[in-house]
Amino acid sequence: MAVAWYTQKKTSSSTVEYGVTASSLDQSASSPTPPVSYILLGGYHHVVKLVRLQPSTRYYYRCGDAHGGWSEVFSFKTAPDDKLTEFSLSIFGDMGYLGSAERPMKISTDGLVKNWSALPARQTLEKLKNEGSIDLIWHVGDIGYIDDAFAHHPVEFTYEKVYNEYMNWIQNLTAVLPYMVSPGNHESECHSPACIVELRFNALRNFSAFNKRWHMPSQESGGVLNMWYSYNYGAVHFVSINTETDFPGAEETDTGDSHLKFMPAGHFAPNGTYLKWLEADLKAANESRANGGPNWIIVGGHRPHGVVKACCAAMFEKYGVDMYFNGHAHNYVRSLPSNGVTVERHHKLNHYHNAQGTVWITSGAAGSDETTYVVDVDEASGKAKPRATNKISKTEFAPGYTAPVGAEVSDVTTKAMSIGVLTVKNQSMLQWKLYSATSGEVLDELSVTKSS
Missing domain, CATH: 2.60.40 (Immunoglobulin-like)
Structure with missing residues (x-):
């Protein structure tokens, strides 16, 4: 630890x-x-x-x-040292810090919005922790939206202050549960004009604050900093991938999220190192599975299917990745198992059995400052609060349905603010639940099973 x-x-x-x-x-x-x-x-x-x-x-x-x-x-x-112990983890991306009632947005351009909140998601995590319903947490990028701190205090340097406040805000989670993180685009650099004017950008670019505060098991798994790493926990081999840098076509290959030339990014290892590491790691995990090791391979990263398809979806197919989780899109999408070309349409809506492709899940609706939520006003405090908007769309596909080649076919979608929990029952069963962050109700439920 x-x-x-x-x-x-x-x-x-x-x-x-x-x-x-x-x-x-x-x-x-x-x-x-x-x-x-x-x-x-x-x-x-x-x-x-x-x-x-x-x-x-x-x-x-x-x-x-x-x-x-x-x-x-x-x-x-x-963690358990056996593959029989049941455990659960919460998986989500894109959770901001507090909300617009507590931290009013002075600048609402370039994607930023006036009305937003992460409080319901944070409260849901607290409830799950207090109930003993989760054993660890995986935040797949965009952690607190610290780079947007300038939008709340445009003329002040608040990047580090807000990052520290965010860490205090989640301390009663991180002090008692493993809090695993993956890099997102909002981790790349400080956007505050004060960073540039006061020359702090030299230290606050290329994921530096992210890599100073978090300490993932990269050394133990041959990875690099918090940018890419893997670990075993019970019946699962977990892999955290880097969807931001260090592969051909990555959006932050040479510059950070602002794409300013004097804010370089990426190049955490010599060209090709990252993808070679990923293939070697997945290959070893697949071989270990065949020899009695963890039976599930679960990958997470910040960006969704399209980016992963460009860098490494072929590896997912080759080495049998069971599930992929991401954020970046500020909604929820659960897709049918797919290898990137073939979509498996024969599964039941809430049960995928012996899937040959990867199950793709976007869980990025934990409350970002780039997503407007319908708000009500609390009569007692006079403060705005998100309304429980839990509309969800579920699609049943007829047995004869034919999807376009390469299409992403989604079973379930919703824009409701939500937090997901994956329970690893054993070597042959996973259970996924999506909870509304505003009402607590289960919005979506899926079982993924394998024949023993």
């Missing part, structure tokens, strides 16, 4: 004390490198890895040091 935290002042060490009871933190680990400060504004980022932990065990911990002070005591549970 990696434990990361931030301090405003430099400390003499970065240390985590931990143990199997809250009253006996009898083990400790420290970072071999000093905490990192990477912006003119100040502040330090710390990370410590805890190794040789026991599986399926709850550990209690605190972080800090004797001179700078300690955090409160938190706890987490480690």
